Amino acid sequence: MLLPRVITAVIGLGVILPAIHYGGFFYMALVGCIIALCLYEYGLALTAGKHPVHRFSLVFFGLLMALAAVLGRTQLDGVDMPDNLYPLAMSIIIFGILFVEILTPHRSWERVCNTFTGVFLIPWSLAHLINIREIAHYGEYLTFFMFITVWVSDTGAYFTGRFLGRHKLNQEVSPKKTWEGAIGGTVLAIGAAIAMQKLLLPTLFTVQSAALMGLLVAVIGQVSDLAESVLKRSMGVKDSSNLLPGHGGFLDRFDSYLLLAPVFYYTVLYTL
Numbered sequence: 001m002l003l004p005r006v007i008t009a010v011i012g013l014g015v016i017l018p019a020i021h022y023g024g025f026f027y028m029a030l031v032g033c034i035i036a037l038c039l040y041e042y043g044l045a046l047t048a049g050k051h052p053v054h055r056f057s058l059v060f061f062g063l064l065m066a067l068a069a070v071l072g073r074t075q076l077d078g079v080d081m082p083d084n085l086y087p088l089a090m091s092i093i094i095f096g097i098l099f100v101e102i103l104t105p106h107r108s109w110e111r112v113c114n115t116f117t118g119v120f121l122i123p124w125s126l127a128h129l130i131n132i133r134e135i136a137h138y139g140e141y142l143t144f145f146m147f148i149t150v151w152v153s154d155t156g157a158y159f160t161g162r163f164l165g166r167h168k169l170n171q172e173v174s175p176k177k178t179w180e181g182a183i184g185g186t187v188l189a190i191g192a193a194i195a196m197q198k199l200l201l202p203t204l205f206t207v208q209s210a211a212l213m214g215l216l217v218a219v220i221g222q223v224s225d226l227a228e229s230v231l232k233r234s235m236g237v238k239d240s241s242n243l244l245p246g247h248g249g250f251l252d253r254f255d256s257y258l259l260l261a262p263v264f265y266y267t268v269l270y271t272l
Helices: 002-022 024-047 055-071 087-103 108-125 126-135 139-166 179-199 209-234 256-271
Strands: 169-170 174-178
Touching: 002 139, 024 055, 024 108, 024 126, 055 087, 055 108, 055 126, 087 108, 108 126, 108 169, 108 179, 108 256, 126 139, 126 179, 126 256, 139 174, 139 179, 139 209, 139 256, 169 179, 174 209, 179 209, 209 256
Parallel strands: none
Antiparallel strands: 169 174
């Protein structure tokens, strides 16, 4: 399984890194596609677990949620956003999901709740990936900082756990993850964050603040990963899909950012 994992990672890097560099519509479109695919896989996982979810509402209103999350925090040239954009978007989404459910045969409140969870969790969180990139002057480098630190943390945890792992991190949620892997990934993430401070953000971060951001990325990213594992374990599935050979699905690959992207964005916005 290692070779498909490496090939998929190389192809992914070839798409994501240029998108981060160029930003703008190219990057927004990429994140939009990732959100749509994660919503699709969320629907697949719930369906596999025999839990009802409205697939149309999930994707349609999920993308509307992502759009509201981006437009509410990003200034676009020539576009004036109304002050009440958030309440308006929330009202449309809540009304729309309930209205579609009323029109659907075999109405189910469980389906409404499952649909709401997907719409509010995945697009809202991952839309912060765009907001991070749009931070004035430093957006490109901060986005590289976060993505690379996550990749180093994940890779470090994978190999440290594979060769040194003895103590299970959470047997019920993710049987393969170990404390040794988590610690190894965290240490390497801090090292990567300090290296990127030297290369990319010497005027924004001190060495100490870069180390703390590396610790934040590693810890929150791994907690977010475990949170998505709770979903998969509850649904009885190993991976969210098989769209990415060696990695499972897009939701598996971007699960670290569900909690991390908002935390990273607001930490940078209000503390630096």
